[in-house]
Amino acid sequence: MPEINAAPETKAQMPSGGSPTGEVALAFGDFMHAFEGFREANDERLRQLERRMSADVLSEEKVERLNQAVDAQERRLEQLVLKQMRPALGGGGEMAAARPSEHRQAFEAYVRGGDEGRLRRMEAKAMSGLAGTDGGFLVPEETETEIGRRLAAISPIRSIATVRTVSSSLLKKPFAVSGAQTGWVGETAARPETAAPQLAELSFPTMELYAMPAATNALLDDAAVDIDRWLGEEVEQAFAAQESAAFVVGDGVSKPKGFMTYDTVDETAWIWGKVGTVPTGADGAFLAGGAADSLIDLVYALKAGYRQNASFVMNRRSQAAVRKLKDADGNYLWQPPASAGARATLMGFPMVEAEDMPDIAVDANAIAFGDFARFYLIVDRQGVRVLRDPYSAKPYVLFYTTKRVGGGIQDFDAAKFLAFAA
Template sequence: MTDFSTDAFETKAGAGAQPVAGGAEALLGELMHAFETFKQTNDERLDRIERRGSSDTLIDDKLDRLNRAIDGAKAALDRQAVDRARPQLDGGSPAAADEYKQAFAAYVKRGEEKALSIGSNPDGGYVVPQETEAAITRLMTALSPIRAIAGVRVISSGTYRKPVTLTGPAAGWAGETAARPETASPTLDSLAFPAAELYAMPAATSAFLDDAAVDVGAWLADEVNAAFAAQETTAFVSGNGTNRPRGFLNYTQAAEDDWEWGKIGYLPTGVSGDWPAEDESDVLVALVYTLKAGYRQNASWVMNRRTQGAIRKFKDADGNYLWQPAAGAGGRSTLLGFPLVEAEDMPDIGAAATPIAFGDFRRGYLVVDRQGVNVLRDPYSAKPHVLFYTTKRVGGGVQDFDAIKLLKFAAS
């Protein structure tokens, strides 16, 4: 008998565990099995409500356990996908490492600064090798759900400015000999995306750094990546734009009928803090079609796991479940045929909350990365540990206000 508990999935693919042969396929099988059981149990719940007018506590508890089991299997699959994507840095044959990588490893391990002058700043530390910087960004993409679907631009200055055409030039029809009056000019706007400083300060003992087997670049990337990714995701969702990126939920919101450029449009559910009393899923379909056709092709859903758990119970008019698990390891779950991105920083369902976003985030939200990741080695402040003050400059904000829509749990 299959154990549908979250703990069971955590044991099979715990954090930091290396995936074993067939591990992803086995977890995917468990996920599909759990979802099939979930559907059968939910059908039983709906049938009981139809026959008796109420659900059963035991059935509701079982659905909650199955929801947690599905979430656990999905989290384990996501961790394995991150582990598979983890690059090998500074390792392998000595011939494969260039002079700067070797010098950087010596600086991290022992504080030696020979041959680092090309990448140094006496007050700001040293720029990490390009491979390590790429690994930090690559792992952050795997762990930061918004970065994974947003547009990303690498900049060399402190602020990226993007001109935007709000309206094109006016045009008109004219007869062969009719007068042709001057038409209106296009309306332009400029959006600014300043890069704010993001930092982490991992510590290591001198004995750990002296170990010749330590892959310095990979260790540093692993240490700072999780911290950077967590801070990034929060900022991309709800950041206020002060010394951090501005999240897409931080902009002024407007009902779709009153939408204008500079605001994020929303569709109300019609009930404060809840789904509509009947045909709950209809508001999801309506939200899809608030987005213009040009954006729907690459659109994604964004919500947290609790909201996702509530939506798993929804069916269409033909009795098909709207939520479907990923078709293969490393894939995404889908809702109404569109990929679903799980972001825990999205709010829960509640009065006037906007826990569900839908849109083409690659066109709608822009992440700007200031080129370079700096490391300052500090062997003095926390003896016997060596601190590594690691900084990266990141910005973000909405670049197309037409591309992202929200579902608001409000009467209007």
């Protein structure tokens, strides 16, 4: 299967022109060492299974312990790489070299001391609503851009989905139900009239997501503290955690609709509006001796045009299970990243961890595979708004920070789920 063995392009590479720091390189070495230990222990477990149809309890425990060690080393490596990849927010580089914009200067005066005058004058001058209906002001454009870049780096689904920025609260996207009618004709033959395509519409409303970091007056008075950077770091983790959950399991009520909450149907009876599933053949597990076959069936349930940029999405516990699997030739299906900052691969396709994916269980759709750029659409409404509140939690100053985000499936044929069912 040459397509499966092809080396994929990954989306989480190290910054261009940079090299791993000593700490990152050391962490990558520790991760690879842990994986080698796990592989040796798992090989011994599999040999025991072949010899006597069961593995020694101590061997099982050792494999699980080493599997957890691989997970821990992988998390440490990801954190170090993310720290290195994270763009500096207002603290250096081109942004620092450039003169701060008028909006940014006015915003800093508002955050540090509550001076609203300059922002309100800008609002009146521009004839645009910088203030929301419930108060607050938009952060400067450069700050909003960097917050978006930070979220893309740490939010697993955002890193592979299509992200579209809109200025309204609702995005409506038309799609062809049956496709345009076409045909072949001769050079001088009459051109028969084609039927008009049947169009339907998908709607993606944006919902309000908020974070409320707190600061002391001493921090705000400290001129050495970069307020833009502080605010970005405070809200990015809160936003990323809430977004990640909503994009996977959100119910669409005051939050985006997650791709796992749509109706599913067996792939043999797939119709538009539902996500196709491929069964493993065993309830709550891979079919004994047929785990690789289940994954191959999942891969080839996807059309070739979608497979080119496809990724596996699962949580860490599911990844721990597939890490033990081998193909018929004795090769591990899961492979560690080729370098620090790259993704691990499963059958040659990138692995994306999303902790909100379901665990392997009876009838659970625990593994998704598809071209998520075509499968899932994330809608960001322009503007991150901050409301300064020095009263509610004295002596602390609260910053009620909001952004509007929506999401939903835009192409129901671009991904499939692996159902752990007979």
